[in-house]
Amino acid sequence: MPPQNRACVSGLSSMNIQEEIQSAIQRAVTELYQQTVTEVPLQPTKKEFEGTYTFVTFPLTKALRQAPAQIGQAIGTWLVDHTTVVSGFNVVQGFLNISVADAAWLDVLRDMAGNPAFGTLSQPDGASVMVEFSSPNTNKPLHLGHLRNNFLGDSVSRILAANGYRVTKTCIVNDRGVHICKSMLAYRMFGTDASGQPETPASSGMKGDHLIGKYYVLFDKAYKAQVEEMVAAGTPKEEAEKTAPLMQEVQQMLRLWEQGDPETVALWRQLNSWVYTGFDETYRNIGVSFDKTYYESNTYLLGKEIVEEGLAKGVFYRKDDSSVWIDLTDEGLDQKLVLRSDGTSVYMTQDLGTTDMKYTDFGTDRQIWVVGNEQDYHFKVLFAILRRLGRPYANGLYHLSYGMVDLPTGKMKSREGTVVDGDDLIAETTEAAATAADEAAKGKLDEFSDTEKADLFRMLGLGALKYYLLKVDPQKRMQFNPAESVDLHGNTGPYIQYVHARIRSVLRKAASEGISVNLADLTVEAAGQLDPIEQQLIFLLSQYPQRVQEAGTDYAPSYIAQYAYELAKTFNQFYDKLSILKESDTTKLKNRLILSALLAETICKAMGLLGIEVPEKM
RNA sequence: GGUCCCGUAGCUCAGUUGGAUAGAGCAUCUGCCUUCUAAGCAGACGGUCUUUGGUUCGAAUCCAAACGGGAUCACCA
Structure with missing residues (x-):
C-alpha cells in the first residue's frame, strides 16, 4: 500500500509535545554543531529510566564527531535552557532521556479533553475505501473462522472510518x-x-x-x-x-x-x-452490518466481456481448445486460466467482473478483501491481471489475509465434526461470562434488572470473544482456547471493560458529591507536581491519534487492542497509587477527574474501533 | 518439487522506522481491601528470540542458507 500522509496525525491540538521536542532537537543540533538533521526519531523511554521520550544519539556520532554521551549531554542541556517543554534530562550512553514539564502535560490534557473529535482523523482528499468481508456460503452456518473474518472486517472498517475515509462495507454471498x-x-x-x-x-x-x-x-x-x-x-x-x-x-x-x-x-x-x-x-x-450485499447468483456470469477486452489488448491469449489464459510467469506467478474451453466462467473470471462492478457502483479509491490466507495466490493473480488491464483502481487493491484458527486439539475439520459453530460459541461465551461475572461482581449487580444483567453479560461475553480474536496479528495462525477466550482477567476484553466501568463509577460518585468536572477547572500553572504515573497516562493518551493512524495504514486492529490494554493497565496502576476523590488538593483532584474522564472516553473509543461496547457499571 | 506465510518464557501472544538488562497475559508461588468498583495492584519464578553465517557502533527486527510447521500450485470456489 502507498504510505499515507503522516501530516494528518497532528490535527489533535496546537500543542504537540513530540513534534515540539523533535523540532527543538533539530534547532539544537544546528546551533551546537552547525549541522542539519532531517529525521529525529523519538521513542518512549523504557520504564526503568526516568523520562518520557528518548532520543538515540548513536547515529549522530559520525556526523558530529563526538561521543554519543557527549552529544546527549549537550543537546539535553540546550533543550532545558531553550524550551519550556523540556524540564529535565538524563543521559545513558547514547540515550538521551527527556522529561517533560508538568505545565506542558496539562496543556496537552486540556487540548485533548477539549476536543470531542479527539482521535478522529481526516483525509484531506476525502478518500474512500471499500471493505469486503464475511462473504458466507448459504449452505452452512457461520463458524469460528468466519467470526475472525467478521470481527476483522468490521473492525478494520471502523478504523478506516476513524482515519477519515468514507467506508463502504460489502459482503458477497455465495448463494449458488x-x-x-x-x-x-x-x-x-x-x-x-x-x-x-x-x-x-x-x-x-x-x-x-x-x-x-x-x-x-x-x-x-x-x-x-x-x-x-x-x-x-x-x-x-x-x-x-x-x-x-x-x-x-x-x-x-x-x-x-x-x-x-x-x-x-x-x-x-x-x-x-x-x-x-x-x-x-x-x-x-x-x-456486524453491511452497506451493500452482493449475491453471487447475480454476479457469477460477470467478467466475460473483460476476457474479451483482455484478448483484444493482448493481455490474455487463447489456446487451441479455445480456453483463455494469462501468462504471469515473468512476475513469478504461473499461467492462469481465466475462461474455460466451453466458454464458462471460473472463479477468476467472476472476480474480475465483480471487482469492476464494485468500482462502478461505488468508485472507491481502494478495495480491501478480508479473506483467509489460503487464497493469497488467487489475489496476487487477480491484482496482477487488473494492473495489466490498466484499471485505474488497480493500485488500491489489498488482500487482508488472515490465518486459520486452530483448536487446542488441532485443526478444525468439518468432516470430523470438530468445527466450532459461531452461534453456539457466542451463546457459550455469554453463558461463561455470566457465570464468572456473577461470581466476581460480589453484589455489585444487585440493583440490575434481569434485562440489564443479560445486556451486560452479552457485552462481556462478546467483548471477550472479539478481543481474543482481534488482539492477534491477522496474518498469524492462532490457537483458540475456549477457557482463555472467556477469561475476565489479564489481557482480555472484560479487563478493559472493567476499567471503563470503574472510571465511570468514580465520575458518578464525583457528580453525586457535587464535584464539577469542567475543563475550565483544569489548572495548568499552579498545578504542582504531576505524579509520573499521571504523566505516563497523559503521554499514552496523546499517542491515541497516532495509533489510530498506524492501525489504519497497516489494517491492524491488534494495534488498537494492544493500546486499549495499555491504557487500562496504566489506569489501574494510577488508581491503585493515587486517590482521586480523596485528594485534598482540589486542583489536583479536578485535574485527576478530567484525566480519568478523558481516559474512559478514549477507552470507549478504542474499544469501539474493535466493535466492542463498554459498560457503565459492572 | 516451485512459490508464499509463520517460528520469541511451560502455554497463548506483544515487540512500531534496527537501539538500553527482549515484554504482557495464563499457569505456579508470595504480599496488599474498616479507605473512589480487589472483575484490581505489587512482587517472585520463567528466555541460546529454531540454527548457522552475513550487513554495522548496535540485530528478535535487515540479507542468505538450513531445519521445523502451515498454505497454495484445478477447465473447484
Missing part, C-alpha cells in the same frame, strides 16, 4: 453452485416427515442456517455411502465419486437452476431465505 444444490437435493430427499409435512425453521425450531447445514451434512453422508458401495462393487474410487447417482442429480439440479427451472428456483429461494433469516440474526448478535 454445486454446494448449494447439495443441500437442496438432500432437503428434497429427506426434508419431509412421515405425514408429508416439509421441515421448516418453524417446525423444527432450528435457525434457518443451521437447518440447511443439517441437510448439507446429510447429503455428504448419503453420497459417501453411495460411493463406498460402488467402490465395494468394484468401481474405482475416482470414477465412483464422479458417477455416483447423487452427484449426477446434483449436477442436473445445477443445470436446471441455471436454466431457470421454476421448481428448482423456487426451492432455492425458499431455502436461501431461511438461511438469510438465520444469518441476519447472527449478524445482529455480533453487531
Whole structure:
C-alpha cells in the first residue's frame, strides 16, 4: 500500500509535545554543531529510566564527531535552557532521556479533553475505501473462522472510518453452485416427515442456517455411502465419486437452476431465505452490518466481456481448445486460466467482473478483501491481471489475509465434526461470562434488572470473544482456547471493560458529591507536581491519534487492542497509587477527574474501533 | 518439487522506522481491601528470540542458507 500522509496525525491540538521536542532537537543540533538533521526519531523511554521520550544519539556520532554521551549531554542541556517543554534530562550512553514539564502535560490534557473529535482523523482528499468481508456460503452456518473474518472486517472498517475515509462495507454471498444444490437435493430427499409435512425453521425450531447445514451434512453422508458401495462393487474410487447417482442429480439440479427451472428456483429461494433469516440474526448478535450485499447468483456470469477486452489488448491469449489464459510467469506467478474451453466462467473470471462492478457502483479509491490466507495466490493473480488491464483502481487493491484458527486439539475439520459453530460459541461465551461475572461482581449487580444483567453479560461475553480474536496479528495462525477466550482477567476484553466501568463509577460518585468536572477547572500553572504515573497516562493518551493512524495504514486492529490494554493497565496502576476523590488538593483532584474522564472516553473509543461496547457499571 | 506465510518464557501472544538488562497475559508461588468498583495492584519464578553465517557502533527486527510447521500450485470456489 502507498504510505499515507503522516501530516494528518497532528490535527489533535496546537500543542504537540513530540513534534515540539523533535523540532527543538533539530534547532539544537544546528546551533551546537552547525549541522542539519532531517529525521529525529523519538521513542518512549523504557520504564526503568526516568523520562518520557528518548532520543538515540548513536547515529549522530559520525556526523558530529563526538561521543554519543557527549552529544546527549549537550543537546539535553540546550533543550532545558531553550524550551519550556523540556524540564529535565538524563543521559545513558547514547540515550538521551527527556522529561517533560508538568505545565506542558496539562496543556496537552486540556487540548485533548477539549476536543470531542479527539482521535478522529481526516483525509484531506476525502478518500474512500471499500471493505469486503464475511462473504458466507448459504449452505452452512457461520463458524469460528468466519467470526475472525467478521470481527476483522468490521473492525478494520471502523478504523478506516476513524482515519477519515468514507467506508463502504460489502459482503458477497455465495448463494449458488454445486454446494448449494447439495443441500437442496438432500432437503428434497429427506426434508419431509412421515405425514408429508416439509421441515421448516418453524417446525423444527432450528435457525434457518443451521437447518440447511443439517441437510448439507446429510447429503455428504448419503453420497459417501453411495460411493463406498460402488467402490465395494468394484468401481474405482475416482470414477465412483464422479458417477455416483447423487452427484449426477446434483449436477442436473445445477443445470436446471441455471436454466431457470421454476421448481428448482423456487426451492432455492425458499431455502436461501431461511438461511438469510438465520444469518441476519447472527449478524445482529455480533453487531456486524453491511452497506451493500452482493449475491453471487447475480454476479457469477460477470467478467466475460473483460476476457474479451483482455484478448483484444493482448493481455490474455487463447489456446487451441479455445480456453483463455494469462501468462504471469515473468512476475513469478504461473499461467492462469481465466475462461474455460466451453466458454464458462471460473472463479477468476467472476472476480474480475465483480471487482469492476464494485468500482462502478461505488468508485472507491481502494478495495480491501478480508479473506483467509489460503487464497493469497488467487489475489496476487487477480491484482496482477487488473494492473495489466490498466484499471485505474488497480493500485488500491489489498488482500487482508488472515490465518486459520486452530483448536487446542488441532485443526478444525468439518468432516470430523470438530468445527466450532459461531452461534453456539457466542451463546457459550455469554453463558461463561455470566457465570464468572456473577461470581466476581460480589453484589455489585444487585440493583440490575434481569434485562440489564443479560445486556451486560452479552457485552462481556462478546467483548471477550472479539478481543481474543482481534488482539492477534491477522496474518498469524492462532490457537483458540475456549477457557482463555472467556477469561475476565489479564489481557482480555472484560479487563478493559472493567476499567471503563470503574472510571465511570468514580465520575458518578464525583457528580453525586457535587464535584464539577469542567475543563475550565483544569489548572495548568499552579498545578504542582504531576505524579509520573499521571504523566505516563497523559503521554499514552496523546499517542491515541497516532495509533489510530498506524492501525489504519497497516489494517491492524491488534494495534488498537494492544493500546486499549495499555491504557487500562496504566489506569489501574494510577488508581491503585493515587486517590482521586480523596485528594485534598482540589486542583489536583479536578485535574485527576478530567484525566480519568478523558481516559474512559478514549477507552470507549478504542474499544469501539474493535466493535466492542463498554459498560457503565459492572 | 516451485512459490508464499509463520517460528520469541511451560502455554497463548506483544515487540512500531534496527537501539538500553527482549515484554504482557495464563499457569505456579508470595504480599496488599474498616479507605473512589480487589472483575484490581505489587512482587517472585520463567528466555541460546529454531540454527548457522552475513550487513554495522548496535540485530528478535535487515540479507542468505538450513531445519521445523502451515498454505497454495484445478477447465473447484
